[in-house]
Amino acid sequence: MVFSAALMGLATLGIALLPDYAQIGLWATWGLLLLRMAQGLALGGEINTSAMFLVEHHPHRVLLAGALVAAGGAFGMFIGSALATLLQYISLPEVWRIIFALVGFVSLWVCHLRKQLQESPEFRKNQLPMAGIWRRYWRGFVNIAAIAFFVSITVYICNVFWVSFAIDRQLWSEKACAWTGSLAQLASALLAIPIAYFAKPKQVYHLMRASMLLAIITAPALFYFTLQAKTVGVLIAITGYALTNALICASLYYLLYLQLPAQYRCRGVSTIWAIAAGLGAVGLPIAEQATIMKIFWLPGLLVAMTVTLCFILLSNYQYQFGYSTNDKMTEGL
Template sequence: MHTHTLAPSTSAVTVRRDYKRAAFASTVGTTVEWYDFFIYAQAAALIFADLFFAPMGGAGQLVAYVTVGISFVFRPLGAVLAGYFGDLIGRKAVLVATLAMMGIATVGIGLLPTYASIGVWAPIALIVLRIVQGFSTGGEWGGAALMSVEHAPPTRRGIFGASTQMGVPLGMLLATATLTLCTVTTTDEQFREWGWRLPFLVSILLIVIGFYIRRRVEESPVFVELSERKQRSHAPVRALLRRHPRQVILAALSFIGTNGNGYMVIGGFLVAYASKTFGLGRTELLIATLASAVVWGAFTLIGAAWSDTAGRTRVMNVGNALLALFAVPFFFMVDTGSLAWIYVALIVFAVGLGLSYGPQPALFAEMFPAAVRYSGASIAYAIGAILGGAFVPTVSQWLLTWTGTTTAIGIYLGVLAVISFAATRAIKDRSGVDLSL
């Protein structure tokens, strides 16, 4: 009798350990990926125009923003390839590969000579490395989301899936803190000369940590079951687009509001705009962004946990509604030129971002069948990123130049949130569905 009851208990402990380890690995891995991504976005806003695009004069800043967005164009390619191999050979191997790829590109940027040293080859090399970052990110999110959601108990997929989403505010927090430390401990001349390179080179340590943790995680139990049943798809992308095009489109559109509005905070535009327009210090603005990242992370967890009881789409649309309603007032607060009001704007903004972002991994996982799930989640995420956040800093800069006011930017971001609200309303909530099917 004693032996009979011991096995299930031991098994239950093992399962709990597996899904907690998977969630932790997703958080660490995506934090490293997004740290690398955000360091670039913030450096592009602060200094890359002078270092790599100086001959373009005033247009250099616009081109620097374009390089932030250009990586998004290559996300779908990364998503297609990662989805193909993730659905064919497993989630784990692909996640290790994407992490290594991102690390190599980030360290390469930190070692890159500037325009003053090698001329036009400097911006060309910078763009190539940025494309590699985009390719890697395109394959990263889907795999990390599925590893956490497919390991989780059915009634807690929202909160465990949020471990993937936490990589964004944590990566942003880490990137902004590192960049802030560099700006505080160096003079403007030192930062321009070599200080900007340090956050990129720090990525070496983060990659090693992330790589070690990911290697220790077991393969997704859903993928293992598919393999044992010999139900893996050998053409997952083709099967996805032939049988589930509506889900891909709706999932992508449900994400553009969060992604577009999020990149107003993390894409570097706000820091560059407020520092140049109102003469506010870069360090003070970066610290305000840190405060926003903390709130974003907190409400990502709140939104994810809430979705486990109230449903994914309902919670996401509370966030989308807040983003739509606050987009224009956000810039009214920023345009006061007061650091205190900018803090308020960023913190309120982060509430809507978190609520719309937290339930997303569970929602995407539950929208697609197991055999094409990696492809479906990754491709929908990548398309949503292009339509939403890819060129938000660039479009915002263009709207500001064209209209002379930030109101147009607020309307643009509000429209993105409204589109996501409508798309999310059209998605059937399938919370708790059997993920092995």
């Protein structure tokens, strides 16, 4: 996490200070690309290791500990998209640099804070060699990949891409579409906390599978109603997406925690998540190309089909590592 926070802070500060195209030409484009890649690499390690750290330190509130991180991520998406929308009202062209600089300094401050914290007791007592990890824990890796792919493609298509799709289809005004996507993220963050608080840890697989079933229904409905300009249908579907994301936030990090033993958990989850989430992000250009070709039904169907596959994988390979009554590592459900 120290490395991830430092990399995120330095990359974000780099973007804030990067000269524009008028000053350095193509070097600005390549510089921005490399810095964004660094941010993506840092994000996979930063948020996952933070969540694993909290879950390991709070064995009696595992769902809530993980949900706080995931809800924080959803709330961060709300803040980011809300700021982007608000910037449309501000005429200062360089104000975004100030925001990036502030975020960069916050990331470096987080790096400083993490260096002062100790590893969890569970991690310290399970320092074992890495030999045979892929062969021994392949079911856990399959689950991590399925979950990451599901979360990535659902958020990218049903939130990020949907906003631009709704604007292009002139569903509402540009600002109204942007605010709708932002408020959906806020609603999911607010719903996730009570769900995680009242749910039991043994229900974590049920929560994730319920979110997948909702996504399978919600994604095609969201794009269908947007295409038909049916406001009531869109609002119902976007509410379904918010509930889907809330269930994801409530269950995500405890479920990832269960897939690997402590000595492999942070590195294993971060690595597999980065790969699978990157593959899920490929759905974004596919959806964009589909709309260019006027295949408007494809984005929603793409989500439904891929999430169905993830649902099948998660149902077939339930796997668990965690605390038992005598505080030893156990596996199986």
